[in-house]
Amino acid sequence: MATIRDIAAEARLSIGTVSKILNGKRKGSRSDVIRNAQRVYAIAQRLNFRPNAAARALVRRRSSMVGILLRNTQAHRFHFLAAFELILGMNERLQSAGYLTTLLRVGDIAGKDREVPRIFQEKLIDGLIIISGMPPDIVAKIETFFEQAIWVESSVWHPNNCIRRDEVATGELVAQALLDAGCRHLLWVGPPPVASSHFSVAQRLEGARRTAHVAQVPMEIHEPEDPYIISEELVRGLTPRTGVIAYNSLIAQALANQAGRFGKNAGRDFGLVSCDSEADGAVTFPQLSRAEFDRFGMGVAAAEMFLRMQSGLIKKRASQLVSSQWIAGTTLGLY
Amino acid sequence: MATIRDIAAEARLSIGTVSKILNGKRKGSRSDVIRNAQRVYAIAQRLNFRPNAAARALVRRRSSMVGILLRNTQAHRFHFLAAFELILGMNERLQSAGYLTTLLRVGDIAGKDREVPRIFQEKLIDGLIIISGMPPDIVAKIETFFEQAIWVESSVWHPNNCIRRDEVATGELVAQALLDAGCRHLLWVGPPPVASSHFSVAQRLEGARRTAHVAQVPMEIHEPEDPYIISEELVRGLTPRTGVIAYNSLIAQALANQAGRFGKNAGRDFGLVSCDSEADGAVTFPQLSRAEFDRFGMGVAAAEMFLRMQSGLIKKRASQLVSSQWIAGTTLGLY
DNA sequence: CTGAAAGCGCTTACAG
DNA sequence: CTGAAAGCGCTTACAG
Numbered sequence: 015m016a017t018i019r020d021i022a023a024e025a026r027l028s029i030g031t032v033s034k035i036l037n038g039k040r041k042g043s044r045s046d047v048i049r050n051a052q053r054v055y056a057i058a059q060r061l062n063f064r065p066n067a068a069a070r071a072l073v074r075r076r077s078s079m080v081g082i083l084l085r086n087t088q089a090h091r092f093h094f095l096a097a098f099e100l101i102l103g104m105n106e107r108l109q110s111a112g113y114l115t116t117l118l119r120v121g122d123i124a125g126k127d128r129e130v131p132r133i134f135q136e137k138l139i140d141g142l143i144i145i146s147g148m149p150p151d152i153v154a155k156i157e158t159f160f161e162q163a164i165w166v167e168s169s170v171w172h173p174n175n176c177i178r179r180d181e182v183a184t185g186e187l188v189a190q191a192l193l194d195a196g197c198r199h200l201l202w203v204g205p206p207p208v209a210s211s212h213f214s215v216a217q218r219l220e221g222a223r224r225t226a227h228v229a230q231v232p233m234e235i236h237e238p239e240d241p242y243i244i245s246e247e248l249v250r251g252l253t254p255r256t257g258v259i260a261y262n263s264l265i266a267q268a269l270a271n272q273a274g275r276f277g278k279n280a281g282r283d284f285g286l287v288s289c290d291s292e293a294d295g296a297v298t299f300p301q302l303s304r305a306e307f308d309r310f311g312m313g314v315a316a317a318e319m320f321l322r323m324q325s326g327l328i329k330k331r332a333s334q335l336v337s338s339q340w341i342a343g344t345t346l347g348l349y
Numbered sequence: 350m351a352t353i354r355d356i357a358a359e360a361r362l363s364i365g366t367v368s369k370i371l372n373g374k375r376k377g378s379r380s381d382v383i384r385n386a387q388r389v390y391a392i393a394q395r396l397n398f399r400p401n402a403a404a405r406a407l408v409r410r411r412s413s414m415v416g417i418l419l420r421n422t423q424a425h426r427f428h429f430l431a432a433f434e435l436i437l438g439m440n441e442r443l444q445s446a447g448y449l450t451t452l453l454r455v456g457d458i459a460g461k462d463r464e465v466p467r468i469f470q471e472k473l474i475d476g477l478i479i480i481s482g483m484p485p486d487i488v489a490k491i492e493t494f495f496e497q498a499i500w501v502e503s504s505v506w507h508p509n510n511c512i513r514r515d516e517v518a519t520g521e522l523v524a525q526a527l528l529d530a531g532c533r534h535l536l537w538v539g540p541p542p543v544a545s546s547h548f549s550v551a552q553r554l555e556g557a558r559r560t561a562h563v564a565q566v567p568m569e570i571h572e573p574e575d576p577y578i579i580s581e582e583l584v585r586g587l588t589p590r591t592g593v594i595a596y597n598s599l600i601a602q603a604l605a606n607q608a609g610r611f612g613k614n615a616g617r618d619f620g621l622v623s624c625d626s627e628a629d630g631a632v633t634f635p636q637l638s639r640a641e642f643d644r645f646g647m648g649v650a651a652a653e654m655f656l657r658m659q660s661g662l663i664k665k666r667a668s669q670l671v672s673s674q675w676i677a678g679t680t681l682g683l684y
Numbered sequence: 685c686t687g688a689a690a691g692c693g694c695t696t697a698c699a700g
Numbered sequence: 701c702t703g704a705a706a707g708c709g710c711t712t713a714c715a716g
Contacts, residue, residue, distance in 0.1 A: 015472065017709060028687045033711060042685060050685090062493065067473035068406035069709035072692045077403055079451070086441075098433040105452055106421075114467060116414070116451045117440050132449060137350065137693095138402035158397065242632050267633040274609050297577050298602040298633075352693060363703045368695060377701060385701090404693035407708045472709095 016061035024057050025050070036065070079114045080104075080320065081139040083156075085146055086119035096292065096309060097145050100166060103313020104143060104320075111321055113140075120152055134159060141324060143316055144168055147212060162323055164331075166316045169213050175323070176333040177316050181214040181289075184305045184338040185221020185259075188287040191303065192257030193229050195346040197285045200226050200233040203248075203269060204261030205241045215261065218289045222259050241265050244272040252284035257347060263288040263295035266302055270345070285347025289338075303343030312336055351396035359392050360385070371400070414449045415439075415655060416474040418491075420481055421454035431627065431644060432480050435501060438648020439478060439655075446656055448475075455487055469494060476659060478651055479503055482547060497658055499666075501651045504548050510658070511668040512651050516549040516624075519640045519673040520556020520594075523622040526638065527592030528564050530681040532620045535561050535568040538583075538604060539596030540576045550596065553624045557594050576600050579607040587619035592682060598623040598630035601637055605680070620682025624673075638678030647671055 018036070022029040027050060034040055035054045040047065057063075071077040082101055084094065105115050118133050133139060134155055141162030147169035148156070156163055165176040189200060202222055207215050219235070226233040236248060242264060249272055252258070258280075260266035266288040270280050280286035281301070288295075288304040295302065319331045353371070357364040362385060369375055370389045375382065392398075406412040417436055419429065440450050453468050468474060469490055476497030482504035483491070491498055500511040524535060537557055542550050554570070561568040571583060577600060584607055587593070593615075595601035601623040605615050615621035616636065623630075623639040630637065654666045 019709075029710080030688075030712080031686055034686090037711085039712095040685070044685075047685060064470060064472045064494070066407070066709050067471040068403045068412055069692085070471070070711080071403035072401070072407055072694085072709085073711045075692070094437065095430055095433060098430060101452070102429065102454070105454055109454060109466065112467060114451050114453075114473070116449050117436070118449075119437070119440055119444060131444065132447060135399060136402040136405070137399045138449070159399070264632055271633065297599055298606065354693075364694080365696080365704075366702055369702090372695085374696095375701070379701075382701060401693050404708085405695080407693085407710085408695045410708070 016058075016063045018063070018065065020061060021054060021057050021063060024061075025053050027054070076140050077138060078112055079116055079139045080108055081116050081118050081133050081142045083118045083120060083133075083142055083144045083148070085148060086121050099309035100145055100313040100316070103310035103315075104317045105313075106310075107314045107317035108320070111317075113321075120148070141320060143320060144170070147210070162320075164316055164320050164323070166312070167212075172333060174333055175319070175331055177312065177319060178333075178335065179214070179307055179312070180335040180337055181217030182221040182224075183335075184214075184289050184307075185218040185223075186225045187221070187338055187340060188259055188289055188303075188305050189222040189225035189233075189257075191340065191346060192259065192285050192287055193225065193231060195257070195285055196255070197257030197347050198231060198255040199257070200231060201236065201248075201252075201256055201258045202233060202261075203236045203238075203241060203244075203258060203265055206237040206239060214289075218259075218261060242268045244269045246272075246276070249273050249276050249278060252278060254283060254285075254347065257285040257287070260286065260288045262290040263292050263299065263302060263304060266304070266345075267295060267299050270299065270302075280345035281343075281347065286345040287343075291341065301344045302341075303346045304341050305338035306341050307336070307338050351393075351398045353398070353400065355396060356389060356392050356398060359396075360388050362389070411475050412449075412473060413447055414451055414474045415443055416451050416453045416468050416477045418453045418455060418468075418477055418479045418483070420483060421456050434644035435480055435648040435651070438645035438650075439652045440648070441645075442649045442652035443655070446652075448656075455483070476655060478655060479505070482545070497655075499651055499655050499658070501647070502547075507668060509668055510654065510666055512647060512654060513668075513670065514549070514642055514647070515670040515672055516552030517556040517559075518670075519549075519624050519642075520553040520558070521560045522556070522673055522675060523594055523624055523638075523640050524557040524560035524568075524592075526622055526675065526681060527594065527620050528560065528566060530592070530620055531590070532592030532682050533566060533590040534592070535566060536571065536583075536587075536591055536593045537568060537596075538571045538573075538576060538579075538593060538600055541572040541574060549624075553594075553596060577603045579604045581607075581611070584608050584611050584613060587613060589618060589620075589682065592620040592622070595621065595623045597625040598627050598634065598637060598639060601639070601680075602630060602634050605634065605637075615680035616678075616682065621680040622678075626676065636679045637676075638681045639676050640673035641676050642671070642673050 018029050018032050022032045032054055035051050084097060108115055118131050120131055142160045143164045143166060145166045153170060167178050192200060202219055205215055223233060260269060266286055288302055291304045291306040323331050353364050353367050357367045367389055370386050419432060443450050453466050455466055477495045478499045478501060480501050488505060502513050527535060537554055540550055558568060595604060601621055623637055626639045626641040658666050
């Protein structure tokens, strides 16, 4: 592995000078200066020279690395797939700003058994981006160690440094669409709310509930243990006046599949909307009327937030709520 | 930010001693030795001390970081979602071995416009894990800069350091299942093969073709521009003796959706299998008969390969082919 | 512009 | 065990 010292020796220059040349810190145009630079470039290239990032980080006092923290649990696998789009968005923006991203996953079992991620044991990253909710002890650790943290789609919500989807508005949006289409009663199908639920579970329902309330339309709530298993009874109860609100598009797809078995079609025999749109859903179930949400874009926005924070231009960055977009589809119901 | 020097000052010990204590490099039991250690621990804790990773990496001559290289293209989004499971598997294993993973994405546009990822410009990672195919110029760059590289699900296939799914066997597996179920003609539905196609496109088809050939059963091939759009004509042609082989479960789901509109049911009115099973598919279309594949597990295996390589126990690690598993489902067809 | 020197924060032979 | 010293590979004031 060639070092700057090897280049200096070959070029018969000091390592300081080589460093300056390689970092473009000279602007002179004297012929010997130019020639030195060209010699150095040539040697560096021939030797496959690449500066040692650790040495650089040490002297610059920053690593230009950002950590992306995920929760490491089996139960969150779908959320994880969605998280990937966020991550790719962050990666895109951060990579182009010269940052490297490192994926960190933190377990769920609190206490001594839990392996403490290396990131809490070493000074390594310049800052942290946290995706989704975290257990309280992890949140506490983050707040002690990382001044520079951005919370994305997380249960943590401060006036600053947070970004998340406006889930209440999403619930309102889809419920209103069903009402506008003529539905006279609503039916919510979502996962059971538990303490560790993602905030979207409660907020989407809350938004739908509000809208139903204002319109004085009744809303029934289904929160089965496994929301992807749709009961026959539920399907039998569907009428053209029913507007089903699925928490996400997987539930919507499962419901449409099950309804199909009983000869019922979403859009013809009942109304169906989803609060969310997973990547695959847009391909396999494009007719689904739904609220969509640009996760990649939010990743970019979160990275932007992070970069501004790093630049020190502003110590704090006001939190952002991101709106959903409406995708009409054909499963809305009667007009 | 506290450094080891701060601790040394407070503890009235030399920084070398503090370093040794913090790294558990002493085993004496003299009372003053023990007391020193405890003082140092206490001070480190109080000061929120974490060793500087860059300094450590510099002196140890290794960063304990692994790069995971992905291809950055719009066209690969579905592949990317699958890649995430691989990544999580790698991350799991590597994190527990004290490695940090950094996500690298490399663009598709060759030539000067393409931003050279920082990873090719700095000495930073101990090794690289490459996921999926890469353009030739990138492959060349990797081979010059990284001796320690593992190729995962990639078009690159050497006798060593590679791991991928056995796609020919997968094609054989699903085709045989249809034949065993009594299908008398097969129908392949997949993406059009182009130069940059993933190797699985050609290999799955190849496997199916071989099996059909051996059984002397005809096989028709559909490779529409957009394989997720299933034509009415195709659906009309389906009979109980037809065995449809979908390249992946998204295509299978799209086909099942479209067939449903014409009152045709997979498993009753025709046979349907998928060569692959995306995460979402298992939830929304559990009845689908398909070949499955543990991506997380492959990620772990790839990480394992990497770790052995790093440990230097073996310079090269023989390449591995991973088999698919058969998930029976109910869409197979007549018996 | 160029070079010698100090220093980033650690680890690790080497004496004591 | 402990401490002083060298060194990991760079960057950057400071003189010249």
